[in-house]
Amino acid sequence: MTLERPERPAYDVVIVGGAIMGSAAAWFLTDLGFNGTILVIERDTSFANCATAHSTSCIRQQFSTALNVRISQFGADFIESMPDRMGTQDVPQLAIRNFGYLYLADSEGFAQELRQRQRIQTAEGAATRLLAPAEIAAEYPFYALGDIVLGSINTDREGYFDSMAVFDALRRQAQKRGAVYIQNEVVGMAAQAGRVESVTLASGEVIGCGAVVNATGPRAAQTAAMAGIAVPVEPRKRCSWIFRAETPLPRDLPLTIDPSGLHVRENGGGTYQAGGHFGDDRVEGYDDFAMDHGLWENEVWPRLARRIPQFEAIRLTHSWCGHYEMNVVDHNAILGPHPDIGNFLFMNGFSGHGLQQAPAMGRGVAEWQCYGGYQTLDLSAFHFDRLAGAAAPAEAAVI
Numbered sequence: 543m544t545l546e547r548p549e550r551p552a553y554d555v556v557i558v559g560g561a562i563m564g565s566a567a568a569w570f571l572t573d574l575g576f577n578g579t580i581l582v583i584e585r586d587t588s589f590a591n592c593a594t595a596h597s598t599s600c601i602r603q604q605f606s607t608a609l610n611v612r613i614s615q616f617g618a619d620f621i622e623s624m625p626d627r628m629g630t631q632d633v634p635q636l637a638i639r640n641f642g643y644l645y646l647a648d649s650e651g652f653a654q655e656l657r658q659r660q661r662i663q664t665a666e667g668a669a670t671r672l673l674a675p676a677e678i679a680a681e682y683p684f685y686a687l688g689d690i691v692l693g694s695i696n697t698d699r700e701g702y703f704d705s706m707a708v709f710d711a712l713r714r715q716a717q718k719r720g721a722v723y724i725q726n727e728v729v730g731m732a733a734q735a736g737r738v739e740s741v742t743l744a745s746g747e748v749i750g751c752g753a754v755v756n757a758t759g760p761r762a763a764q765t766a767a768m769a770g771i772a773v774p775v776e777p778r779k780r781c782s783w784i785f786r787a788e789t790p791l792p793r794d795l796p797l798t799i800d801p802s803g804l805h806v807r808e809n810g811g812g813t814y815q816a817g818g819h820f821g822d823d824r825v826e827g828y829d830d831f832a833m834d835h836g837l838w839e840n841e842v843w844p845r846l847a848r849r850i851p852q853f854e855a856i857r858l859t860h861s862w863c864g865h866y867e868m869n870v871v872d873h874n875a876i877l878g879p880h881p882d883i884g885n886f887l888f889m890n891g892f893s894g895h896g897l898q899q900a901p902a903m904g905r906g907v908a909e910w911q912c913y914g915g916y917q918t919l920d921l922s923a924f925h926f927d928r929l930a931g932a933a934a935p936a937e938a939a940v941i
């Protein structure tokens with residue numbers, strides 16, 4: 543049940559934003575036996591415009607840092623074992639549709655980068671394979687590969703998953719275990735002496751907090767500014783198109799990462815999902831979801847037909863525009879406490895790969911809150927203070 547008003551004047555943890563990240567934090571807090579009160583505040587419980595609802599819904603192990611590989615491996619474990627982990631048959635048993643991501647390199651420089659990434663991934667146990675163009679053609683005869691020098695693919699726990707089912711399970715089970723969800727908007731915070739004392743709601747109430755978690759996706763900077771914090775996360779437009787092929791491909795289409803900036807994947811039943819950005823991806827404010835309808839005709843379709851000639855004959859069925867929460871410094875998560883305002887916790891900056899990271903990030907924030915440190919995966923490389931230094935663990939595999 544979602545309430546309009548909080549039932550108490552103060553909560554031990556106040557989570558701002560109730561989509562996949564906020565719900566992951568809430569559920570993992572309950573799972574670790576946190577014995578305090580949890581309030582999740584969500585401004586739009588239809589979730590119509592959150593990043594969680596606008597995604598490509600895929601998971602991969604093909605990252606450029608070992609930590610991000612491990613985070614997705616935990617994500618895959620979690621996705622495939624929700625009834626066991628949550629101790630209930632009231633959540634679905636999901637499977638990842640393992641068509642894999644196929645990165646295509648059209649230059650020796652990018653091929654070198656893929657080789658380097660494959661070494662990092664396989665050292666972590668990922669099943670990434672490098673394919674010469676002839677090998678790609680043998681497995682996937684539908685690509686035009688004249689310009690391609692190398693491909694990289696992993697079909698083990700990499701592909702589509704039902705991210706809305708994961709989100710729904712986290713949210714409903716967090717609520718069942720006592721986390722309180724309200725529909726309201728946080729519009730201010732009172733911070734003094736190095737801590738956030740309270741949050742102010744659009745309806746006027748002031749709620750005291752032991753800790754506050756910023757899980758507001760593309761609005762992360764707006765929320766952090768309420769506590770006087772500048773966080774380098776910006777909303778960036780990412781469009782998606784669903785189309786039907788006159789002649790469907792003979793096998794599942796991997797999520798193909800084309801060097802032209804386009805990506806396209808299997809969507810089932812002779813339909814496919816394409817995405818990407820072409821040119822300026824900045825938004826005119828947080829509510830700018832306007833679609834540039836010329837993109838399909840001028841940018842997307844030509845690229846599709848060039849890479850997969852069978853996609854000359856396709857029909858667009860629908861499209862939408864969503865926002866990435868882009869960490870414009872190093873394209874990686876910003877997690878954990880602010881160095882000076884220690885009870886302000888970040889869950890931000892996932893730069894287009896947050897769905898698969900939600901289980902690890904939720905667990906990490908909960909561990910920090912319960913134990914003051916990480917017990918499983920050490921996520922301190924994502925702390926805010928690294929952003930000022932030169933040694934940020936930049937993620938290069940951003941789609």
Ligand SMILES: Cc1cc2nc3c(=O)[nH]c(=O)nc-3n(C[C@H](O)[C@H](O)[C@H](O)COP(=O)(O)OP(=O)(O)OC[C@H]3O[C@@H](n4cnc5c(N)ncnc54)[C@H](O)[C@@H]3O)c2cc1C
Pocket residue numbers: 558559560561562563564583584585586589591592593594595596597598599600601726727728729757758759760761765780781782817864865866867889892893894895896897898899
């Ligand atoms: C086109 C697209 C494709 C993507 N594809 C993938 C993919 O294939 N795999 C993957 O892992 N990730 C993908 N992502 C990224 C992923 O969707 C996000 O990283 C993830 O959903 C972020 O979750 P979140 O909960 O942090 O943010 P959101 O889902 O945006 O949720 C933030 C919530 O905070 C609420 N909120 C904001 N401000 C306030 C406030 N002041 N008070 C109260 N509530 C507030 C909002 O209403 C919203 O519901 C994709 C994203 C897009 C846009």
